[in-house]
Amino acid sequence: MTTPKMMQGNEACAAGAIAAGCRFFGGYPITPSTDIAEYMARELPKHGGVFIQMEDEIAGLAAVIGASVGGVKAMTATSGPGFSLMQENIGYAAMAEIPCVIVDVMRLGPSTGRPTSPSQGDVMQARWGTHGDHPIIAVAPSSVDECFGLTVRAFNLSERYRTPVILLIDEVVGHLREKVTLPPPDQIRVLERLRPTEPPEWYKPYGSAPGDVPALAPFGSGYRYHITGLHHDEAGFPTERVDEVRPWTRRVFRKIKGNVQHIVRYEAEGVEGARTIVVAYGAVARSAREAIKIARAKRRKVGLLRLQTLWPFPTRVVSEVCRNAQRVIVPEMNLGQMAIEVERIVGDRIVRRVNRIDGELITPQEILEAMETK
Amino acid sequence: MKTEIDRYEIRLAGAGGQGLILAGIILAEAVAIYDGRNAIQTQSYGPEARGGASRAEVIISDGPIHYPKVMHADVLLALSQEACDKYFFDLKPDGILIVDSGHVERLPSSQALRLPIMQMAVEATGRPLTANMVALGFISGLTQIVSRPSLEKAVTARVPKGTAEANLKALAAGWDAAEGAPKQR
Amino acid sequence: MGNEKHSAYDYLRHSKKFPSVWCSGCGIGVVMGAIIRAVDSMALDPNDVVVISGIGCTSRMPVYLDFNTMHTTHGRALAFATGLKLARPDLQIIAVMGDGDALAIGGNHFIHAARRNIGITSIVVNNSIYGMTGGQVSPTTPMNMRASTAPYGNIDPPFRIAELSIAAGAAFVARSTVYHSQELEKYVRMGMETPGFSVIEAVSYCHTTFGRLNKLGGAVEMMRQIKDASITKQAADKLSAEERAGRIVRGIFHHDSSRKEYTELYRAIQENAGGAELADGRIQKMEMTF
Incomplete structure (x- = not known):
């Protein structure tokens, strides 16, 4: 240590x-x-x-x-x-x-x-x-x-x-x-990018690969290939062919979507049996924790879902954690950017936004008030 | 001071360039690293490198600290009239208000502790810039929220090289002034 | 001819990229040929050569070249190249840009790369117009000429690329034209051999847009106009300013290899900080893996 x-x-x-x-x-x-x-x-x-x-x-x-x-x-x-x-x-x-x-x-x-x-x-x-x-x-x-x-x-x-x-x-x-x-x-667990092991003439920097992430050769390592911001084929060359563009798009979405469970991190506290769930992130999640501490001392059934991963949005986590909640509170230092996502998922419940855009951190009191208002 | 602290909130407010943020950092570090409790420090400042409103906040606890800002201050130090007027209302009813008598003329409370902080700094070290250390010493001596050796260690570790002696002198001036004042907290 | 292999053949990618995107008669291919010959004459390992570009006709060049190639965002070739050069000072980096790419949207990166004197060879193919997108006015379009966005004639004076580069701090600055392909090759090579930042302006033409909008004829006519308008620096120095007006002055305008190259300066910082060996080890690990 x-x-x-x-x-x-x-x-x-x-x-x-x-x-x-x-x-x-x-x-x-x-x-x-x-x-x-x-x-x-x-x-x-x-x-x-x-x-x-x-x-x-x-x-x-x-x-x-x-x-x-x-x-x-x-x-x-x-x-x-x-x-x-x-x-x-x-x-x-x-x-x-x-x-x-x-x-x-x-x-x-x-x-x-x-x-x-x-x-x-x-x-x-x-x-x-x-x-x-x-x-x-x-x-x-x-x-x-x-x-x-x-x-x-x-x-x-x-x-x-x-x-x-x-x-x-x-x-x-x-x-x-x-x-x-x-x-x-x-x-500290440190990952290194996958580098190709096949001979350069076989290398496909954008080819299909297990897990949908092809190996990436650094420039100057003997693999000469092309990188472009244009839509490209498996070799990296520009293409306008639908049959080459589509697999790329699918793979790039799949590599994130298909691994959401590995990417998403969150912390749920006191959410079992909670009637009110606060969904928060960043500094505001600290205000929420303070509010929950105060509310639970008053025997309120409130829980906190603190998101560490915002994108890809943890749709399943939000849906499952809030399943039995009657009310979801989303405090943010904006006018409800993540609340839009939460409403999309738990829109049949009461979703209450707590927002500030005046340069001050949302206070625990403001979140408590949102818990108390009918 | 051995009793368990749930949450003790200190707000240092004044103008940019008065060294309040450094004072906050030193206090938090003394409490958290050298005294082994929990402390958190935040700051709020304007875009100016010097001048403008500035405040540092330190929360002290023996448990985890969630909300990092002051809710109801136990101690408010105001080094400007503006800071005093603005933050007095967040002070707990039994909270301590400390003002620099040279900078704050209108007092919102008869309970306020008036101290010629800047003047004391000049007398102790010849440098008005060490007023932050006088204030820090005074607050610490008064509340006993931090042990004196820990505070001195933190000062030595954090102030610019070659200025430790002057800063410790200013700190001592503040601490000693607090010894004469009635014990608080 | 017969079955004899063209000297450029081994440097090109033959998979499926030809014919090129360029109009027939375009001067960009001449510049590409000059780059290939310069690399060939230096006997560089193609694995150590990088060609980076931004957006536009010229920036489509890297895809045809069998080096490490990167086609980036509009104007940013030098910013990408700066990161790569600092990460890998061992690589020979060439940035190919058009006039709009290098001097309008990328103008800030251009002067700062020159100011740092970072070891990148930048080649600006100057055809005085935005060709790919249909002939919009560029920062090198001459006064009074027409472009699709200057339908009544251009009132913005053109940038003088050589003077700008020298003032900004480039170590090597030269200009030639696509008519003078061997001279161009020589300058590209000299640029690559200069440790710091080099700028080679390759004066070209765009018969498809500029030529049409200004009634200057086709590729052959425009190539001839470049030939006729061009003059060596030595000859130009003997002319009055009036006589020089409208001429394309070819030659080396600045050559100073004495100034330290940027990655060398940074290496000294790493040395002072005690991290130089770590940097060397990291670069070694990047070499061939197969």
């Missing part, structure tokens, strides 16, 4: 990235994510890694994808405005199936909004910010400890499924300091 220390969420995220084997960071400074860039600038060269501050966020993610193509685990970190700029290249990474991790420390928007104030306003942007259809993985930590753990996991998911993974941290969690005991390196 390592000794406990006081760490900030952003700092733990950066430490998690390095523990996961991240050796490249490309980005552009933006509040409230900049602590991550600063940590990486300081630590990466010590580990033989590379930090570069690019000219903008578009270039930041482009450089990350370029580094990943070179076989290096790579990450960028940003906040809402920069996240918007990155969308085209997130789509590129999804299309070209290049692993990368994008951290979005969410601040109040729209536009410049309030740079230092928290928000959960990018939940839908993470899902639908790019054009066209592709699956995505997004995770949301609630604590400093989880900033570390979920960043490691984000890299593992990214490498395992050859997909961009988005870490949605809200400003409260990003700047929160709490006591953590980081696991020693030998106790």
Whole structure:
């Protein structure tokens, strides 16, 4: 065991990235994510890694994808405005199936909004910010400890499924300091991407593969192939043939959908027999826990479903956990982005939204009030 | 102080550049790392590097801490009139209000503890920037929420290199001033 | 001729990508030929060569080349290439871009890549227009010429690619044309041999859009216009500014190999931080696995 220390969420995220084997960071400074860039600038060269501050966020993610193509685990970190700029290249990474991790420390928007104030306003942007259809993985930590753990996991998911993974941290969690005991390196499970073993002339970077994730050869490893953002065939060459485009689309959705049970992580607390379930994530889930503690002291039957994975949306988990609930409360620091998903699943029950977009964390009191109102 | 704490909330409020966030970090670290209890620190600040409203919050508990922000403060330190006016209403009825008498003129309560914090810093170290340590020492001495050796260790670990001595001096000035004040909590 | 194999044959992908997307008579193929010959003359292992592009006619080039190839998003070729070069300084990276790709949407990346002097050979095929999408005005469209989005004539002065590159910090800057294919090959090679950032402007033409909209004739006429308008730098230096107007000046405009290349500078940072050996080990692991 390592000794406990006081760490900030952003700092733990950066430490998690390095523990996961991240050796490249490309980005552009933006509040409230900049602590991550600063940590990486300081630590990466010590580990033989590379930090570069690019000219903008578009270039930041482009450089990350370029580094990943070179076989290096790579990450960028940003906040809402920069996240918007990155969308085209997130789509590129999804299309070209290049692993990368994008951290979005969410601040109040729209536009410049309030740079230092928290928000959960990018939940839908993470899902639908790019054009066209592709699956995505997004995770949301609630604590400093989880900033570390979920960043490691984000890299593992990214490498395992050859997909961009988005870490949605809200400003409260990003700047929160709490006591953590980081696991020693030998106790951290780190996955490496699958590399091809067949002779180069047989290699199909986008071919069918067990688990629907073909091996990815780093550039300069003797496998010469083509990567493009155009629809492509199994070899990576552009194609407009329906019989070549369709299998790609099916496989790319299947590799995420078919593994939802492996990807989704959540925490259910006191949900057995609960008549009211609070579904929450990020810092707001902490408010919800506090509210539940108070409510249960008053013998209210309330439970908490805390989502760590936001995308793919844990439809089955929400459906099962809320099966016997009469009321579902969805508190969020936005006007109900995840509530839309919850309503879709448990719409026959009362779904009560608790929302704030004024830059303050939702209080336990506000959630308690939603529990009490008829 | 050995009694179990369920939740003890401290809010340090003032202007950016007064070092309140650092004071919050030091307090949380002293409690959590050196005293071995649980503590959490959050902050709220404006976009300015200096000036603007700034606040740090520290929650202390012997159990898990869920909601990371102050609900009803046990202690409010106000280093500006604005902070005093804004946050006084979140203070518990029996909570402690500490103000810098040099910066806060209108008091919302006759129970407030007025202390010339900035002036004490100048007297102790010649540096007004160490006011945050005077305040931290005073709060800690008054509430006994943290042990003095732990606090000193945390100060030494966190302040910029070469400034530990001055900061410890300021901390001591605050702590010693609290010894004279009636015990709180 | 007969069964003799063309010297470029081994560098091309024959699976199913030909004929190319380019119009017959297009100058881009000449640039591709120059790149192939430059790589061949340097006897590089194709496994160590990367060609990265953005979007547009020129950016379709990588797919035909049997190297490590990457066709990225519009304007971003150099940003992708920067990440790859930093991750893998051992690779020889060529970025091929059109004028709109490199200088309009990618203009910021272009000047910053030059400023860093990162070891990437960038080739800007300048045909003065957005060809693929039907002839919209580009940042190198000459004044008063017509484009589909400048139907009354262009009022935006063109970027001077060479001067811009030098001012931004490129180590090697040269210009030739698709008529002067051997000179182009030489400059591409010189660019690849320069440790820092190099810019080779290949002046080309687009008879399909620019030629049609401005009544300049077909590919042959436009190739001839380039030949007639071009002049060497030595000859141009003897002319007055007025005499030089409208000419295409060919030559090397800047060549400075003394400035440290960016990944070398970063390597020094890794060395100071104690991580250089780890970086070397990581790169070694990337080599052939089969």
